[in-house]
Amino acid sequence: MVTVDESELVTRAKAGDLEAFEALTTRYERRVYTLALRMLHNEHDAEDVTQETFMSAVEHLDGFRQESRFSTWLLRIATHAALKIIRKRKGLDTISLEEATDPAPDGDTIPHPDYIADWRQSPTELVHSREIQRLLDEALETLDEKHRLVFLLRDVQGLSISETAQTLGLSEPNVKVRLLRARLLLREQLTRKLGDARTRLIRNHNH
Amino acid sequence: MKCEELLKMLNEYVDGTVDPTVCEEFEQHMSGCNPCQVVVDNIRKTITLYRNGEQYQLPIPFRDRLHSALRQRWQEKRK
Ligand SMILES: [Zn+2]
Numbered sequence: 644m645v646t647v648d649e650s651e652l653v654t655r656a657k658a659g660d661l662e663a664f665e666a667l668t669t670r671y672e673r674r675v676y677t678l679a680l681r682m683l684h685n686e687h688d689a690e691d692v693t694q695e696t697f698m699s700a701v702e703h704l705d706g707f708r709q710e711s712r713f714s715t716w717l718l719r720i721a722t723h724a725a726l727k728i729i730r731k732r733k734g735l736d737t738i739s740l741e742e743a744t745d746p747a748p749d750g751d752t753i754p755h756p757d758y759i760a761d762w763r764q765s766p767t768e769l770v771h772s773r774e775i776q777r778l779l780d781e782a783l784e785t786l787d788e789k790h791r792l793v794f795l796l797r798d799v800q801g802l803s804i805s806e807t808a809q810t811l812g813l814s815e816p817n818v819k820v821r822l823l824r825a826r827l828l829l830r831e832q833l834t835r836k837l838g839d840a841r842t843r844l845i846r847n848h849n850h
Numbered sequence: 851m852k853c854e855e856l857l858k859m860l861n862e863y864v865d866g867t868v869d870p871t872v873c874e875e876f877e878q879h880m881s882g883c884n885p886c887q888v889v890v891d892n893i894r895k896t897i898t899l900y901r902n903g904e905q906y907q908l909p910i911p912f913r914d915r916l917h918s919a920l921r922q923r924w925q926e927k928r929k
Contacts, residue, residue: 661924668920672913673905680906690912694919701923753857756889766898776904783900798897823861830892833899838892846853846885 653713657704664704668697671714675721681783681795682725692728696721718800722810729788754827759846760838769837782832786825793818794825851879856886864893 647666655663672693679692699720700707707716762769769775783791796807797818808818856879862868863876880887908916 659928661921664924665917665920668917672908672916676908677905686909690909690916693908693912694916697916697920698923701920701927755857756885756892759885759888759892761888762892762895766895766902769899770902771904773904775899779900779903794900799900801901819861823858826860826864826893826896827857829900830889830896833896834892842888844885844888 649713650709653707653709657707664701667713671717672697674714675717678718678721678795678800679725681780681799682722682792683728684784688725688728692721692724695724699724719810722796722800726810729792754824754831756827756831756846758831758835758838758843760834760840760843762834762837763839764837778833778836782829785832786828790821790825790828793821794829797822798826851875853879853883853886856880856883857889860890860893864890864897 649667649670652663652667652670656667675696676689676693679689679696680686683689683692696717700717707713783794786794792811793807793813796802796810797804802810804815804818804822807813807822808815811818813821856863856876859868859872859876863873868876880890
């Protein structure tokens with residue numbers, strides 16, 4: 644099935660082919676579930692989001708015009724479903740996450756890189772290890788929600804800065820500040836674990 | 851350009867949206883500053899790892915429930 648092109652499956656599903664729709668589901672369900680899990684940190688909620696996403700896809704498949712990728716469309720549905728749960732947790736219905744996660748104006752400072760070293764292995768070598776998956780999630784969990792969400796939408800899902808801002812109800816400068824902070828914080832933690840101590844560099848602060 | 855200023859421009863540089871003249875300054879700084887060079891490389895790898903990392907498997911009972919719910923909804927919708 645891997646060889647069948649996404650748009651062909653979508654065309655067949657739109658024409659009423661259930662098997663094609665299930666093939667699409669099988670192809671993307673793990674991405675949807677993983678995104679939801681990382682946004683929500685709760686398996687039960689992640690299952691709800693996954694189910695809601697694919698149910699909604701059944702419902703609205705007719706209206707899906709193949710201008711964007713099917714996976715992009717799905718992940719967008721999933722993001723909104725997950726954000727709905729986050730807002731509900733905070734007891735909010737319509738207020739933007741800007742206010743929800745950030746009552747005071749963003750006074751984010753830029754964290755200074757401390758542990759600077761080359762990594763022992765390349766991402767390609769690391770990417771399929773279970774241990775790395777755990778490491779990535781542990782690092783992500785140490786971020787505040789406001790940084791985590793921006794990083795997930797922008798860097799993992801690949802939305803643009805402006806799409807991320809729109810989705811989260813944030814201003815673009817605010818997204819950029821949060822993104823920078825998230826990237827630096829994650830870099831710090833991963834490098835402490837994956838860095839080669841022999842190549843460690845000490846920053847010259849007077850530079 | 852100082853390390854501090856470079857840090858502020860990091861997003862734009864990594865995302866390739868930085869202004870060309872700033873980009874030149876950025877690269878000039880990096881060529882003389884090993885720590886900044888390594889930080890930029892670390893950041894790129896961090897993003898790659900998250901973007902291409904393994905996905906979680908759905909718990910099997912949930913996956914079964916999901917697919918049967920989808921099949922059912924599909925049939926209802928197309929009656
Ligand atoms: Zn520097």
